[in-house]
Amino acid sequence: MLALMKRDITLALRSGGGFGLALAFFFILVLFVPxxxxxxxxxxxxxxxxxxxxxxxxxxxxxxxRIFQLDxxxxxxxxxxxxxIPLTGLATAKAAAHxxxxxxxxxxxxxxxxxxxxxxxxxxxxxxxSLAIGTISLSILGMFGAAVTVGIKRGGLLLSLLVLPLYxxxxxxxxxxxxxxxxxxxxxxxxxxxxxxTLLTVALVPFAASMALRANLR
Amino acid sequence: xxxxxxxxxxxxxRRVLSNVSFSLKAGACLILRGPNGSGKxxxxxxxxxxxxxxxxxxxxxxxxxxxxxxxxxxxxQLTVAENIAFWHGIYRTPQTDTLERFNLxxxxxxxxxxxxxxxxxxxxxxxxxxxxxxxxxxxxxxxALDAEHVAQFAQILTDHCASGGIAVISTHLDLxxxxxxxxNVIEFTPSAATKADxxxxxxx
Numbered sequence: 133m134l135a136l137m138k139r140d141i142t143l144a145l146r147s148g149g150g151f152g153l154a155l156a157f158f159f160i161l162v163l164f165v166p167x168x169x170x171x172x173x174x175x176x177x178x179x180x181x182x183x184x185x186x187x188x189x190x191x192x193x194x195x196x197x198r199i200f201q202l203d204x205x206x207x208x209x210x211x212x213x214x215x216x217i218p219l220t221g222l223a224t225a226k227a228a229a230h231x232x233x234x235x236x237x238x239x240x241x242x243x244x245x246x247x248x249x250x251x252x253x254x255x256x257x258x259x260x261x262s263l264a265i266g267t268i269s270l271s272i273l274g275m276f277g278a279a280v281t282v283g284i285k286r287g288g289l290l291l292s293l294l295v296l297p298l299y300x301x302x303x304x305x306x307x308x309x310x311x312x313x314x315x316x317x318x319x320x321x322x323x324x325x326x327x328x329x330t331l332l333t334v335a336l337v338p339f340a341a342s343m344a345l346r347a348n349l350r
Numbered sequence: 351x352x353x354x355x356x357x358x359x360x361x362x363x364r365r366v367l368s369n370v371s372f373s374l375k376a377g378a379c380l381i382l383r384g385p386n387g388s389g390k391x392x393x394x395x396x397x398x399x400x401x402x403x404x405x406x407x408x409x410x411x412x413x414x415x416x417x418x419x420x421x422x423x424x425x426x427q428l429t430v431a432e433n434i435a436f437w438h439g440i441y442r443t444p445q446t447d448t449l450e451r452f453n454l455x456x457x458x459x460x461x462x463x464x465x466x467x468x469x470x471x472x473x474x475x476x477x478x479x480x481x482x483x484x485x486x487x488x489x490x491x492x493x494a495l496d497a498e499h500v501a502q503f504a505q506i507l508t509d510h511c512a513s514g515g516i517a518v519i520s521t522h523l524d525l526x527x528x529x530x531x532x533x534n535v536i537e538f539t540p541s542a543a544t545k546a547d548x549x550x551x552x553x554x
Contacts, residue, residue, distance in 0.1 A: 135439025139428070146427040207421025211477065214398045215440050216413040350362065350401045 133217060133225040140229030143202075150195035154234045155241060158191040162245040173250045180249035181259065181310035187245075188238045188263055189303055192270045193295065195234055197288045199226050199278040200345070209282070213349055219342035227275035227338070235267030251314075258313040262326055266306040269330040272337045273298045279341040283348040301329055351375060352485055352516050357406030359389060359396040365404070366392040367538040372531075374518075376484075377511045379527055382520040384535030390520035391420070393535060394487045397518060416483040418491060422474030426463035430454055430473055433462055437480045451506060452476040453499065467494040475503065478510075486510060486517040492525065501526060 144151040165183050169175060203209040212222055242263050243256060251259065277295035281287035305326040313319040352374040359367040366389035374380055382390045395401050397408070398417035424433055431449070438445050449455045452472045457465065462473060471494045478486050486507075492500045504526045507517055511529075519525070 135436055138439070139425070139432075139436045142432070143425060143427055205421075206425070207419050207423040207474075208425065210395075210398075210400060210417070210419055210421070211423040212440065213400060214412070214415060214417045215481070216442075217440060350360070 133221045136212070136217070136222065136225040137229045137232075140226065141233055144229070144233040150198050151233050151237075154191040154195045155237050157194055158187050158238055158241060159245070161187040161190065162249065165249065177250045177252055177314075180246060180251040181255060181307050181314065183249060184242050184246060184251075184259060185263070185266075185303055185307040185310070188242065188267060189270060189299055191238055192234055192267060192274060193292060193299075195230070196274040196278050196295065197281070197291055199230055199275050200282040201278070201287070204282050209345075210349065213345070219345050220338045223275060223279060223338040223341040223345065226278075227272045230275060231268055231271040235263075235271050239263040239267060251310075254316070255310050255314045258319045258323065259310045262306040262309040262319075262323060265323070265327050265330050266302050269302050269326075269333040270299060272330075272333045273302075276337045276341045276344065279344040279348070282345065302326065305329065351409065352378075352518075353409040354397070355407050355409075357396065357403035357408060359392045360401055360404050361389075361392045365540050367535065368405075368540045370406070370533075370538045372533060374516050374531075376514040376516065379507065379511050379517045379519065379530045381525075381527075381530050381532045382518065382535055383532055384520075388535045388539065390535050391489055394419075394489050394518065394520060398487050410485065414484045415487060416478055416481040416485070417487040417489075418474060418478060419489050420493075422470050423477065424462045424465075424470050424473050426461065429459055429461055430465070431458040433473060434476060434480060437477050441481045441483075443480060443482045446479075448476050448479050451479055453502065468496055468499065471495055472499060472503075479506070484515050486515065486519075488517065488519045488521075490521060491519060492521060492523055 162183060166176060169179065200209060203212065213219065239260060242259055246256060246259055274295055277291045277298070280294060281291045284290060305322050309319040309322040309326060312322060354373070355371050356369050358365055359370065370393060372380065382393065384390055392401070394417065396403050398415055399412045428436065434448055435445065449458055452475065454472060454476065457469060462470065465473065475491055492503060495503060500523070507525070507527060511517060
């Protein structure tokens with residue numbers, strides 16, 4: 133499993149990997165918002181949590197279809213499925229590698245981008261905490277969507293449609309955590325709900341994903 | 351021992367082969383024969399555990415089996431050495447003389463994207479040696495290999511069988527191997543009546 137994670141991270145960082153894509157998309161989206169909405173700092177500060185969370189979510193979505201597709205196309209997935217690692221382990225390693233190359237950089241990039249949108253000081257810590265926790269569940273759920281659509285050529289559209297509704301609870305809880313902190317309320321309740329949701333996906337989704345992979349290998 | 355009793359091999363909803371049985375002792379090498387589309391790949395995928403058989407029993411530990419398909423499972427962005435190291439990590443086997451055995455030493459630092467079809471195939475086949483598995487399932491292993499490397503690969507196969515391994519090979523080309531058994535896949539094609547029965551097709 134560690135070998136697989138290491139290889140996936142290496143592949144993402146090499147040319148043709150998806151590492152820069154999600155990050156660049158996140159930057160572009162957030163940088164364009166002030167041009168579209170106008171330079172009113174109050175308005176920007178108000179919508180900043182939502183924009184940052186939606187931006188992170190869409191950037192995450194962008195690189196999902198590579199999780200299994202490339203391995204399926206060159207036969208690696210068949211070889212891995214017959215290798216002595218369980219498919220749940222394979223699914224978990226894939227999601228972990230996706231989080232390290234997508235979720236983690238997005239979380240780190242969110243702080244400077246929050247500054248650009250004039251995010252109030254009270255929002256930074258909840259923003260980073262909620263993104264760090266929330267992107268884990270985004271990666272896991274996205275990996276599940278990728279496992280379901282792995283047999284379909286150009287399955288990106290189906291994958292997005294499948295995954296987006298699953299992302300909604302994470303988005304609501306994540307954005308609310310930041311908004312509540314800015315408004316002076318305690319973000320602890322939504323943050324712990326988000327953590328619970330993430331732990332639930334980590335515990336259950338790899339099994340579902342392994343079953344989806346098993347069915348798609350037939 | 352690798353025994354298979356009366357298994358049916360499915361490709362999607364279609365029953366491609368039925369009632370396949372064979373028994374291989376340690377050191378045996380089975381050649382699968384049959385025209386294109388007769389079900390050799392389907393049978394190998396079933397034996398590899400990728401598609402469960404819809405009927406019959408297979409007496410095999412899935413961890414003993416390694417399968418090489420038409421596709422080489424080679425990552426073009428990684429170098430040859432990195433590809434080999436990755437599979438060593440997956441199978442948890444120590445790095446051995448894989449590069450020498452498959453004549454890849456000079457290519458070790460090359461990106462796999464720059465390899466020729468035959469070189470890529472050799473890298474793909476090296477996974478057999480890396481895995482340390484007893485049972486090798488090979489789907490057209492010698493495609494794209496030149497005569498010299500076909501002979502070299504036959505030697506690797508002979509060594510594998512001599513040390514108690516088992517190989518099941520689908521091939522159209524004659525491999526210079528001794529003591530092989532042959533299974534003609536076409537004999538197990540279901541009769542037209544079974545094929546045409548829509549209820550039987552959906553009933554697995």
